[in-house]
Amino acid sequence: MPFAVVQGEPQFTLPKDLYIPPDALEVFLDAFEGPLDLLLYLIRRQNLDILDIPIFDITSQYMQYIELMQDLRLELAAEYLVMAAMLAEIKSRMLLPRAVVDDDDEHDPRAELIRRLQEYERFKQAAEDINELPQLGRDVFPTVVEAPHKHIDQAPPDVDLQEILLALKDVMHRADMFSSHHVTAEPLSLRERMSHVLSTVKTEQFTLFTDLFDIAEGRQGVVVTFMAILELIKQQLIELVQAESFAPIHVRGRGG
Numbered sequence: 001m002p003f004a005v006v007q008g009e010p011q012f013t014l015p016k017d018l019y020i021p022p023d024a025l026e027v028f029l030d031a032f033e034g035p036l037d038l039l040l041y042l043i044r045r046q047n048l049d050i051l052d053i054p055i056f057d058i059t060s061q062y063m064q065y066i067e068l069m070q071d072l073r074l075e076l077a078a079e080y081l082v083m084a085a086m087l088a089e090i091k092s093r094m095l096l097p098r099a100v101v102d103d104d105d106e107h108d109p110r111a112e113l114i115r116r117l118q119e120y121e122r123f124k125q126a127a128e129d130i131n132e133l134p135q136l137g138r139d140v141f142p143t144v145v146e147a148p149h150k151h152i153d154q155a156p157p158d159v160d161l162q163e164i165l166l167a168l169k170d171v172m173h174r175a176d177m178f179s180s181h182h183v184t185a186e187p188l189s190l191r192e193r194m195s196h197v198l199s200t201v202k203t204e205q206f207t208l209f210t211d212l213f214d215i216a217e218g219r220q221g222v223v224v225t226f227m228a229i230l231e232l233i234k235q236q237l238i239e240l241v242q243a244e245s246f247a248p249i250h251v252r253g254r255g256g
Contacts, residue, residue, distance in 0.1 A: 035083030036120040038065060043117070053110055055094055059087040086113065159240045159249065167209055167249050168226055175215040175222045188221060193228035198253065201238055206250035209240070 002010030042061050043053065066084050093109040134140050201207045213225050229251070232238045241250045 059091050159242045171213045188224040193224050201251050201253045203253040203255050206252050209249040
């Protein structure tokens with residue numbers, strides 16, 4: 001059986017000129033970020049109380065992990081060796097007899113180590129909580145969408161005079177249907193009719209052009225009303241608006 005396949009060809013013998021330098025392969029244990037992280041992991045794995053650490057068992061397990069680093073360079077495990085020395089010191093101090101005092105916590109060799117572990121645990125938990133927050137580029141991604149330009153500027157069509165005359169013709173035709181003979185003719189005042197039109201139209205809403213005429217007054221009343229409308233347009237007191245060609249004509253008072 002070949003010991004390797006290189007570019008599709010099986011290799012049965014080792015190359016004689018193969019040389020691997022000592023530093024070609026380095027294994028970094030990313031499971032722990034430091035000696036406190038390793039110590040906290042050993043405590044959590046056995047569900048131990050951080051305030052009452054069995055220093056004998058923890059020291060033994062910690063030393064077993066240090067033995068795994070014996071093939072690595074010394075500077076890579078320097079921090080772990082310092083912690084191992086501290087654990088050994090605490091272990092030796094706990095083996096020595098201690099005087100009985102009221103407050104044992106002040107003379108507990110583990111007090112400083114417990115304080116450092118508690119502080120490290122708080123910072124590690126805070127870092128984990130921050131890492132759980134949504135991050136840009138990992139959990140959420142920005143999107144840029146350009147909305148299509150849908151605004152259309154459409155100028156209203158100009159009201160043609162022919163359109164006005166056609167509307168007037170329609171009103172005159174309907175007025176003829178209500179025409180009747182009068183014994184006495186009542187004079188109609190152009191100024192009075194202009195005031196009536198101004199009181200009828202509004203600046204905030206439109207009034208239908210044909211609604212300004214009272215076809216019951218006959219042809220004479222329609223003509224006077226039409227002349228009053230033209231005079232008001234000339235004086236720029238009202239304006240005519242038409243949405244599109246052949247659409248109904250509306251009247252609106254000018255603001256101010």
